[in-house]
Amino acid sequence: MITMKKRLVRTVMVIAGVSFLCLYVNAQQPKPWDVPAEYKNMKNPVAKGEESNKAGLATYTKFCASCHGKTGLGDGVKARMLKDFPGDFSGDYFQNQTDGEHFYKTKFGRNEMPKFEGKLSDENIWNLVNFMRTFKK
Ligand code: HEC
The missing domain is CATH 1.20.5 (Single alpha-helices involved in coiled-coils or other helix-helix interfaces)
Structure with missing residues (x-):
């Protein structure tokens, strides 16, 4: 027994x-996230480089790292309280997307990803887009 x-x-x-x-x-x-073609193919108006990365880092540390983690691995302190994984910004799935896709997702958000429209200027979002490229493995 x-x-x-x-x-x-x-x-x-x-x-x-x-x-x-x-x-x-x-x-x-x-989860699949469709981005309208006009955003997907949008040209990034902010030149990549030191200056943009520096501005991007400052904004990222303040508004994004709590969920996405300092190095973009999706391991920020708030991440474990989320239902959805915030993504791994160092990997191919993220890095193979266009700048316009990153811009759209940051600006308009979805579910637990907050929208930054009205909180951050477009120029600031493009700086973030440039900075997030530095996470590439
Ligand atoms: C409260 C937590 C939280 C904060 C703060 C946050 N995010 Fe997110 N983010 C998420 C989650 C969760 C997802 C996944 C959403 C989904 O797939 O529905 C996500 C997804 C994304 C994506 C899409 C990733 C992909 O591969 O499709 C981008 C880009 C992004 N976030 C950028 C940012 C930026 C830039 C900031 C800061 C300005 C930020 N996020 C702040 C939680 C957050």
């Missing part, structure tokens, strides 16, 4: 463990 119970407990624990792992892995997958 006792061993049966033990085996049952062990089985339940393994099933629970595997389910949590699947949920965790699934939560790390980005």
